Amino acid sequence: MVKNEVLALVDKGEMLPLMEEFYTIQGEGFHKGTAAYFIRVGGCDVGCHWCDVKESWNAATHPPTTIDAIVNNAAKYSNTIVVTGGEPLTWNMAPLTEALKAKKLQTHIETSGAYTLTGIWDWICLSPKKNKLPQGIIYDKADELKMIIYNKNDFKFAEEQAAKVNKDCILYLQPEWSVKDKMTPLIVDFVMKNPQWKVSLQTHKYLNIP
Numbered sequence: 001m002v003k004n005e006v007l008a009l010v011d012k013g014e015m016l017p018l019m020e021e022f023y024t025i026q027g028e029g030f031h032k033g034t035a036a037y038f039i040r041v042g043g044c045d046v047g048c049h050w051c052d053v054k055e056s057w058n059a060a061t062h063p064p065t066t067i068d069a070i071v072n073n074a075a076k077y078s079n080t081i082v083v084t085g086g087e088p089l090t091w092n093m094a095p096l097t098e099a100l101k102a103k104k105l106q107t108h109i110e111t112s113g114a115y116t117l118t119g120i121w122d123w124i125c126l127s128p129k130k131n132k133l134p135q136g137i138i139y140d141k142a143d144e145l146k147m148i149i150y151n152k153n154d155f156k157f158a159e160e161q162a163a164k165v166n167k168d169c170i171l172y173l174q175p176e177w178s179v180k181d182k183m184t185p186l187i188v189d190f191v192m193k194n195p196q197w198k199v200s201l202q203t204h205k206y207l208n209i210p
């Protein structure tokens with residue numbers, strides 16, 4: 001295919017810049033401990049200074065890959081597919097998720113919600129960022145809200161975002177990894193005082209798995 005054809009397919013979500021894919025244990029949030037196949041799509045311009053996958057940001061460094069190739073491969077590994085990035089909602093997620101659902105796979109997304117929600121999802125993990133706030137209806141659709149705590153101000157931001165989600169949405173506070181020794185005790189204290197919240201840890205990093 002010539003370059004313009006590839007770009008046109010990526011534009012429609014019929015190809016996606018694929019950074020990496022791996023079978024592992026979901027480390028975070030409600031489904032922690034569950035085996036899942038991760039599809040990490042390149043491209044993000046939200047710019048979190050503490051992001052743990054900055055290599056994902058530049059979509060041009062990740063090969064445009066057909067939905068068929070991604071889905072046929074993923075189906076070999078797991079019934080639960082976690083789509084992450086980068087920011088997956090940079091792209092139209094309809095073709096990918098329709099193909100995953102056609103194979104009866106469970107579709108989970110990890111997203112900042114910074115762009116329009118596309119795709120068919122069995123589970124939406126919304127992790128809002130101050131520099132690009134979530135767009136519209138995703139607050140109504142989120143199954144879990146996962147707020148990253150880097151400093152004390154982030155508790156206030158977490159409460160502001162929790163006021164916007166639907167009543168069934170499960171609320172998590174997750175320490176930013178590099179400051180976890182300082183922030184985890186504050187999170188523990190906050191959750192005991194505000195039991196509508198739960199603690200989420202990046203358990204895969206403790207397990208030394210991807």
Ligand SMILES: C[S@@+](CC[C@H](N)C(=O)[O-])C[C@H]1O[C@@H](n2cnc3c(N)ncnc32)[C@H](O)[C@@H]1O
Nearest residue numbers: 050051052085086087110111112127175176177
């Ligand atoms: C790398 S992001 C990719 C998906 C999407 N861009 C997002 O931010 O939700 C996956 C998850 O990791 C979280 N995360 C990223 N860097 C982190 C860090 N240094 N410590 C703790 N959580 C982090 C994000 O908030 C998000 O919930």
Ligand SMILES: Nc1nc2[nH]cc(C(=O)O)c2c(=O)[nH]1
Nearest residue numbers: 025026027028084110204210
């Ligand atoms: N094991 C594992 N669990 C995760 N949950 C969310 C992740 C992500 O980067 O989106 C992630 C990840 O990178 N690895």
Ligand code: SF4
Nearest residue numbers: 044046047048051086
């Ligand atoms: S939105 Fe997600 S991928 Fe993008 S910079 Fe922030 S944590 Fe990283």
Ligand SMILES: [Mg+2]
Nearest residue numbers: 052053084210
């Ligand atoms: Mg991760």
